[in-house]
Amino acid sequence: MLDSVPTALWTATDIALATGGRIEGGAFDATGVVFNSRETAPGDLFVALKGARDGHEFVASAFAAGAVGALVERPIDGGPCIVVPDTLKALEALGAAARDRAPHIRRGAVTGSVGKTSVTQAIKAGLDLAGPAHASVKSYNNHIGVPLTLARMPIGVQRAVFEIGMNAPGEIGPLSRMVQPHAACVTTVGPVHIEAFADGEAGVAREKADIFDGLGPGGVAVINGDNAWTEVLRAHALRAGARVVSFGSAPEHEARLIDFVPGPDGARVKAEVFGRTHLFDLKQSGFHWGLNSLAVILMLDALDVPIEIALAALAEFQPLAGRGQEKTVRIHGGAFTLIDESYNANPLSMKAGFMSLGARPVATGARRVVVLSDMLELGDHSRALHEGLAEGIDAAAIDVVHTAGPQMRALHDALPVERRGEWRETAAELAAIAPDLVRSGDVVMVKGSNGSKASLVAAALADLERRLETDAMESV
Template sequence: MTLWTSAEIAAATNGQANQDFTVTGVTFDSREVGPGDLFLALTGEETDGHRFLGGAFANGAAGAVTSQSVTYPSVQVDNTMIALEDLGCAARARVDATIIGVTGSVGKTGTKEALAAALNRAHPGRVHWSVKSYNNHTGVPLSLARMPRETRFGVFEMGMNHAGELSVLTGMVRPHIAIVTAIAPAHTAFFSGEEAIADAKGEIFQGLEPGGTAIVPFDSPHRDRLLAAAQPYAGRIVTFGSGAGADVRAVETMRVESGGTFVTARVHDRELSFTIAHPGAHWVSNALAVLAAVNDAGGDLGLAGLALADMAGLPGRGQRFLARVPGGEALVIDESYNANPSSMRATLAVIAQEDRRRIAVLGGMRELGDDSAAYHAALVEPIDEAGISHAILVGAEMVPLARALEGRVDFVHVPDAAAAKARLIDVLAPGDAVLIKGSNGIGLSAVVAALKAPAMAGTGD
């Protein structure tokens, strides 16, 4: 199906088309170009997308947006980054859809995926959502630009690491419903404290459409701050959590044999029982936010519950798989995409539920500023509580935790992901459970990739 015509692209970006063409997708990464795509030749300090035009068209691009005159089918503009933003805003303007924005220090990608799955259950093929973690100044307009005009629901993740960033992103997305999942220490190097993080996350409400709904975590110590941020912009505020008084509340929870959680929830004046495939209290909170949004959007709560039961883990964000090891298999919990103190505690609590030997590969948590050493050292408590038999600490940031663990837990401290992989292969045994978690820059996804390989290094294959 046609996503954009060259005339529509030119009108949206105030550009000039050199010929007629149509596209079925949009990307600014030439490696991701497929047949029929539009390639945006973005320019930056370190690269220039115009260098990759040949490769993009060799991969099947149907057109490009450029700031130079080229012979390929294209729309020429003054600035390709501004053109991407303009195309995203044009996509948002042309749809008759309910738009939902999601942000938070933790849980935003999982909540976005669960919400999209819940809505898609009732409206298959009519839901559009951000892929991966495309939640920044390039990812959000790209996700918008990819939205088909027939979309019924749009779900967009928005992130930030500085004040003011979310106000710009939410102004593009213009959500009818805006969710803050949770407030936790993350990117604290750029903020004076959690209150400042809450204020920055609360910027998402500034983009609400008139009469829109703000969804706020009831149990958060920053609830009142978020409520105050929402009140000038929201026509309606809905809270979710476990505390008495939450509009969408977990009345009862129970761990099920599969590792997930059976939940009885009250959604305003309705009661609903459902199972969440993902384990952990943090996923109960995510699910309540999903139900709050589905209900406010006029969706089907029963089908939303079924979608939550069927959800598989995302790579880097809770995906579980069995890895081949000499003599058998070991359970791997892949949380390698990112980490902050709150998410570290939550995922260590998840592996604590495994009735087997527990190993943790923990990478440094970045962008924590002056309090970084204290945050890392404080992980000794959840490691103890999780009953970790062996910990592999990765990166220079983990020095304070290594000192705190002396004499308490069997551990090694290694410099990088390659050394972590070598150590893990030495100690991992059949029946073990291993949690792999750290900031993305530590590179623990390489350890996960090695465990997914048909024949792990060191197994003799």
């Protein structure tokens, strides 16, 4: 086991032993690990990674912000350094050392085309109730985020959960083997990042299944039993030697969704888990949270957290920013409800969002409105998948559809005239006419891929209340 002290996450000696580096400039004790100099806090180890910019350019800034040491490929003046041949490989080694020095920590890993960040954070909420825990922050789920999250894992926690994502083939397996989870979950598989796979969604399914490669003997694979690719996931998990448990709507699943009733403040769920029926509340109203909640319960069970604690955590878990947060926005003549789903979008999450919005009651004369920006990384399937959203919009009886982006033009043209709202080339142009998009009593969902800037429209709509207050002050 590496040397450690109760007050330090890493000592300089620990880091040098883990990475094979040499200490220059003296010893230090680090209480955190960062790679962004703007996020550096006193006591941190700064890792100088090479990306669009060379992290060595920011070592001085990190020291100025309170970093006690730096992991570098060449000595830098300003503070103690540990010099290694490759800082990314050194970060990976530090993460592996954090894992190996704490074999008592039960680790979970989550991936999926939709919902992986929210499910990961909901699992973390349950882990926190059960004892000291650790998890990914933000969406730190790639070749940097996963080893960074491992390297930040304190030796004193009991459990941890890691989000694992991908943009291209071959990314998930190595990250899962790095984490070596005791339980791994695929929330669902859908047409996301399909432009990177020659065989489209089938390739995505195989890539997601690679999360089971990191499971050791006795590991648990948690899979979505309602997905078209369930058997691909199950077969891969069984080849890896995992015990498979599934969630879905059919009786054969270990966690079966019986009913999901959305309301103005969340939803009531009825489910059968390992043969016992449970009724529980969520602060999430989206229909996809019926199955998401069961994924959380099965993952927590696999990490030795009782279902009573899991249900208590789910009951208090708030929607994450841009992932279903709701707000009542006052405007002239009344108010409207804003559902901010602007962080990301794909065909699966769009359909789930339409279903959830369609189930929301609206006052007489009010409308269900969606404001959509382009879904990205869909390759040659993009036009067809954007046009195909019209079916889900019709099924949910959405009243008005405002759109932004060249890909969303295909949906705009596919809609019947009575549903067509505004279309603009960019989300910024749509945000500029925010007052024209809504009226009092409406329930409005904003959704789009992060890169197509749906968040600009969500922010502009939320800002209408400030405009109202400004107008009121100016009229006094």
